[in-house]
Amino acid sequence: MQSGQTDAHPLDGTASVNVGAVPMIEVLRGGQVESVHTGHAVICGPDGEIVAAWGDPSAVIYPRSSCKMLQALPLLESGAADALTPAHLALACASHSGGAIHTDLAGRWLADLGLSEGDLLCGCQEPSDRSARNGLIRSDAAPCQLHNNCSGKHVGFLMLNQRLGGGADYVDPAHPVQRAILQAFEDITQEASPWFGIDGCSAPNFATSVTGLARAMASFAAADSEGNARERAAVRLHRAMAAHPDLVAGQGRACTDLMRAMDGQAAIKFGAEAVYVAILPGQKLGIALKIVDGGVRAAEAAITALLIRAGVLDAAHPAALARLGGEMRNWRGISVGQIRTAAGFA
Amino acid sequence: MQSGQTDAHPLDGTASVNVGAVPMIEVLRGGQVESVHTGHAVICGPDGEIVAAWGDPSAVIYPRSSCKMLQALPLLESGAADALTPAHLALACASHSGGAIHTDLAGRWLADLGLSEGDLLCGCQEPSDRSARNGLIRSDAAPCQLHNNCSGKHVGFLMLNQRLGGGADYVDPAHPVQRAILQAFEDITQEASPWFGIDGCSAPNFATSVTGLARAMASFAAADSEGNARERAAVRLHRAMAAHPDLVAGQGRACTDLMRAMDGQAAIKFGAEAVYVAILPGQKLGIALKIVDGGVRAAEAAITALLIRAGVLDAAHPAALARLGGEMRNWRGISVGQIRTAAGFA
Numbered sequence: 202m203q204s205g206q207t208d209a210h211p212l213d214g215t216a217s218v219n220v221g222a223v224p225m226i227e228v229l230r231g232g233q234v235e236s237v238h239t240g241h242a243v244i245c246g247p248d249g250e251i252v253a254a255w256g257d258p259s260a261v262i263y264p265r266s267s268c269k270m271l272q273a274l275p276l277l278e279s280g281a282a283d284a285l286t287p288a289h290l291a292l293a294c295a296s297h298s299g300g301a302i303h304t305d306l307a308g309r310w311l312a313d314l315g316l317s318e319g320d321l322l323c324g325c326q327e328p329s330d331r332s333a334r335n336g337l338i339r340s341d342a343a344p345c346q347l348h349n350n351c352s353g354k355h356v357g358f359l360m361l362n363q364r365l366g367g368g369a370d371y372v373d374p375a376h377p378v379q380r381a382i383l384q385a386f387e388d389i390t391q392e393a394s395p396w397f398g399i400d401g402c403s404a405p406n407f408a409t410s411v412t413g414l415a416r417a418m419a420s421f422a423a424a425d426s427e428g429n430a431r432e433r434a435a436v437r438l439h440r441a442m443a444a445h446p447d448l449v450a451g452q453g454r455a456c457t458d459l460m461r462a463m464d465g466q467a468a469i470k471f472g473a474e475a476v477y478v479a480i481l482p483g484q485k486l487g488i489a490l491k492i493v494d495g496g497v498r499a500a501e502a503a504i505t506a507l508l509i510r511a512g513v514l515d516a517a518h519p520a521a522l523a524r525l526g527g528e529m530r531n532w533r534g535i536s537v538g539q540i541r542t543a544a545g546f547a
Numbered sequence: 548m549q550s551g552q553t554d555a556h557p558l559d560g561t562a563s564v565n566v567g568a569v570p571m572i573e574v575l576r577g578g579q580v581e582s583v584h585t586g587h588a589v590i591c592g593p594d595g596e597i598v599a600a601w602g603d604p605s606a607v608i609y610p611r612s613s614c615k616m617l618q619a620l621p622l623l624e625s626g627a628a629d630a631l632t633p634a635h636l637a638l639a640c641a642s643h644s645g646g647a648i649h650t651d652l653a654g655r656w657l658a659d660l661g662l663s664e665g666d667l668l669c670g671c672q673e674p675s676d677r678s679a680r681n682g683l684i685r686s687d688a689a690p691c692q693l694h695n696n697c698s699g700k701h702v703g704f705l706m707l708n709q710r711l712g713g714g715a716d717y718v719d720p721a722h723p724v725q726r727a728i729l730q731a732f733e734d735i736t737q738e739a740s741p742w743f744g745i746d747g748c749s750a751p752n753f754a755t756s757v758t759g760l761a762r763a764m765a766s767f768a769a770a771d772s773e774g775n776a777r778e779r780a781a782v783r784l785h786r787a788m789a790a791h792p793d794l795v796a797g798q799g800r801a802c803t804d805l806m807r808a809m810d811g812q813a814a815i816k817f818g819a820e821a822v823y824v825a826i827l828p829g830q831k832l833g834i835a836l837k838i839v840d841g842g843v844r845a846a847e848a849a850i851t852a853l854l855i856r857a858g859v860l861d862a863a864h865p866a867a868l869a870r871l872g873g874e875m876r877n878w879r880g881i882s883v884g885q886i887r888t889a890a891g892f893a
Contacts, residue, residue: 219570219583227563228820228841231744233754235609236820236841237565239585263581324878335684349878398577399883408579474574474582494840495574495582532670532695537745 219493221257224543226492226499230529231538238499240475242490242507242546243415247423249391251412252486255546258412262491263398265406267472269294269354270438270480271389271417272404275381276357277434281364290438291445292353296471298451299328299348306448307352316359321346322372323355323402330451351402353448358404374405383407389417389431401473411489414478418487421468421480439480442468455501458520459508466513475500481511498524502540506547565839567603570889572838572845576875577884584845586821588836588853588892589761593769595737597758598832601892604758608837609744611752613818615640615700616784616826617735617763618750621727622703623780627710636787637794638699642817644797645674645694652794653698662705667692668718669701669748676797697748699794704750720751729753735763735777747819757835760824764833767814767826785826788814801847804866805854812859821846827857844870848886852893 222239229235241256251258264271273293276282282290289310297303311317326349328334337344346352358371358378367377374383374397383405387394390413400406409417421439424432442449446460449470456471468480475492477500488507492499505525508514514521528536568585575581587602597604610617619639622628628636635656643649657663672695674680683690692698704717704724713723720729720743729751733740736759746752755763770781788795792806795816802817814826821838823846834853838845851871854860860867874882 217570217573217580217583219580219585224563224565230609230752231742231754233607233609233742233744234563234565235744236839237563238840239565261579263576263579322879324880326878338681338684396577396579398579398581399877399881401877401883403877403879403881406576408577492840493582494584494838494842494845496840496842499840531745531747531749532672533668533749534670535745535749537747 218260218262218491221260222493223256223545225255225546226502226540227543228498228540229538235538237543238492238494238496240490240492240499240503241411242488242503243411244507245412245415245419245487247419247485249416249419251415254412259410260491261395261408261410262414262476263406263408263472263474264414264478265400265472265474265476266296266351267470267476267478267489268386268406268414268417269296269470270421270435270442270468271386272354272382273357273438274385274389274431274434275378276361277437278385278430279361279364281360287437287441287444288448290441291448293357294438294442294470295353295449296350296456297353297448298330298333298454299326299344299350300330300333300451302447303330303353303451304333304347307347307356310356311359314356314360314363318346320359320369321349321352321355322370323349323351326350349402351400351404354404355402372403372405379405389420390414391416411491414476414489415487418478418480418489419485420487422482422487423485439468439482442470455524458523459505459514462515462518462520463508463513467508469504469508471500477501477504479504479508481513483513484511486511498540502542503547506542510547564606564608564837567606568839569602569891571601571892572848573887573889574844575884575887581884583889584838584840584842586836586838586845586849587757588834588849589757590853591758591761591765591833593765593831595762595765597761605756606837607741607754607756608760608822609752609754609818609820610760610824611746611818611820611822612642612697613816613822613824613835614732614752614760614763615642615816616767616781616788616814617732618700618728619703619784620731620735620777620780621724622707623783624731624776625707625710627706628703633783633787633790634794636784637791639703640784640788640816641699641795642696643699643794644676644679644800645672645690645696646676646679646797648793649676649699649797650679650693653693653702656702657705660702660706660709664692666705666715667695667698667701668716669695669697672696695748697746697750700750701748718749718751725751735766736760737762757837760822760835761833764824764826764835765831766833768828768833769831785814785828788816801870804869805851805860808861808864808866809854809859813854815850815854817846823847823850825850825854827859829859830857832857844886848888849893852888856893
């Protein structure tokens with residue numbers, strides 16, 4: 202089933218992601234607006250209908266890491282992951298900080314598959330986890346692929362590949378792993394993906410509209426734990442994310458802090474270039490947003506605003522204030538400004 | 548003399564910085580536009596007239612660090628800095644990386660004034676210079692105020708304060724140092740500054756229009772080395788910046804790399820929240836731009852485009868390609884996209 206193709210924003214690349222974007226987040230200094238971020242956001246209900254939207258719901262984006270739980274569906278639906286714990290599943294959906302909790306689990310998982318770090322194709326990346334980073338510096342050691350924020354996703358790809366029997370290059374768009382992912386992605390977004398890009402971790406990243414992405418999140422939110430294979434997989438995945446916020450990102454990161462603040466009421470996930478999604482099972486709602494300029498702080502502020510609006514996040518919680526509405530402080534801790542929503546948003 | 552007050556964008560805070568902004572920089576992945584940055588840019592000639600503009604030339608912004616050479620004018624005009632070398636002046640204009648070359652010079656300069664790190668009010672900041680950062684980590688040492696990217700500017704404030712005889716809190720907007728800076732700032736932008744904010748380093752940052760900032764840069768570009776005190780100060784400052792690109796920023800940073808690539812033809816300076824300025828003495832031109840969302844990569848790409856357009860930067864130079872037009876590579880070095888100018892810009 203294809204949807205999202207309208208005259209206003211054809212899924213054929215002739216319009217650009219900034220078309221129809223609206224101001225969403227303002228950064229103030231000295232009481233004046235210093236910078237502004239525009240974007241698109243959609244909230245979908247359980248039948249995939251748009252419940253609320255800002256900007257152009259049909260804007261086409263790369264979900265980037267925000268769709269890792271969608272990329273994990275074929276693994277779970279194959280039955281190959283039946284014995285995986287929620288921690289494994291959370292790591293498969295993670296853009297983690299490369300801390301010990303992340304690399305230890307990724308390493309053990311690989312070993313349990315009879316594989317090693319050399320089988321990964323995500324590339325090396327210095328961990329953002331301070332302790333891990335500093336440890337590498339002190340020992341003059343280079344980061345390895347386990348430290349790559351996408352390593353959990355890639356171990357999941359390798360596990361699925363053992364079931365599908367494809368070749369070693371599991372990130373090739375023509376590889377059975379990626380073809381299975383594309384199929385699931387198009388099914389759950391209910392759109393034909395118009396194109397794909399290559400992600401930072403070398404995996405293909407399939408484009409969809411902001412509505413398609415929100416619709417997929419709503420499907421996860423509405424999934425029945427005793428439903429069909431896809432629904433059971435979706436429930437396992439979003440529950441795993443909400444149960445292991447530390448694995449999905451890491452200390453001090455927005456996904457981790459906000460999920461902890463919401464105490465299991467939502468699973469949320471950031472994607473590079475300022476994409477954010479949320480799965481709200483209690484209300485069977487899915488949220489997706491894209492900040493057009495790619496600004497991380499604005500995506501974090503915007504998802505915070507939408508989670509507050511949905512009643513699952515307390516605006517006064519320190520994790521929320523740190524991203525929206527709290528005081529911005531300078532190098533001496535002096536309050537210099539703040540981040541707020543633009544008029545008309547959330 | 549006030550200027551910049553028009554119906555379209557009054558200098559009274561009722562409009563917002565995003566009004567009138569135009570797409571300037573596009574980020575592509577897989578051949579599709581993934582993110583877009585909008586902004587304003589102005590090129591002024593020696594008489595302060597607008598030679599070229601994009602977006603709204605009257606948009607009001609905080610110059611942030613891009614105006615450090617303006618903030619240094621009172622120091623030089625006071626005569627207190629007559630014995631300072633170009634290296635000192637470059638450091639006074641710098642947002643440096645906190646490397647040894649920066650902290651050593653800042654420390655010596657302070658000592659020569661009979662002062663110490665404790666007299667600074669910029670706050671501590673972990674250096675972005677890798678070697679300095681790693682050295683601190685290895686020795687379990689905390690960064691000090693010398694590492695703060697604005698420490699050179701602050702030593703300049705302290706030196707001026709010794710001449711003016713003000714109190715210890717030289718960042719108080721009412722302090723003689725800051726009052727002298729505001730006077731020079733308004734004179735050279737030819738605008739009454741409508742408001743100020745507090746910068747990351749705790750110094751006041753006076754707002755002006757993009758045109759006011761470009762006009763100030765053009766004044767520097769057109770200044771006669773044998774002219775009045777202000778002109779002689781301006782020439783000393785921009786020549787010092789161009790002669791010491793490593794001090795103005797640091798290894799791998801855009802200001803450093805691009806100034807090296809231009810081999811003295813221009814002095815350029817970045818300001819937080821994506822402001823960039825350029826002083827082109829050969830053509831007596833000044834440039835100022837603001838990317839509305841604060842995106843650093845877009846400010847770097849946009850100033851690169853304008854320097855190429857002005858004929859002072861080779862588009863094929865690696866330093867230029869790294870910011871505009873070159874291949875964007877992922878964690879495995881695979882080409883995944885690029886940054887380009889939007890249609891209609893530069």
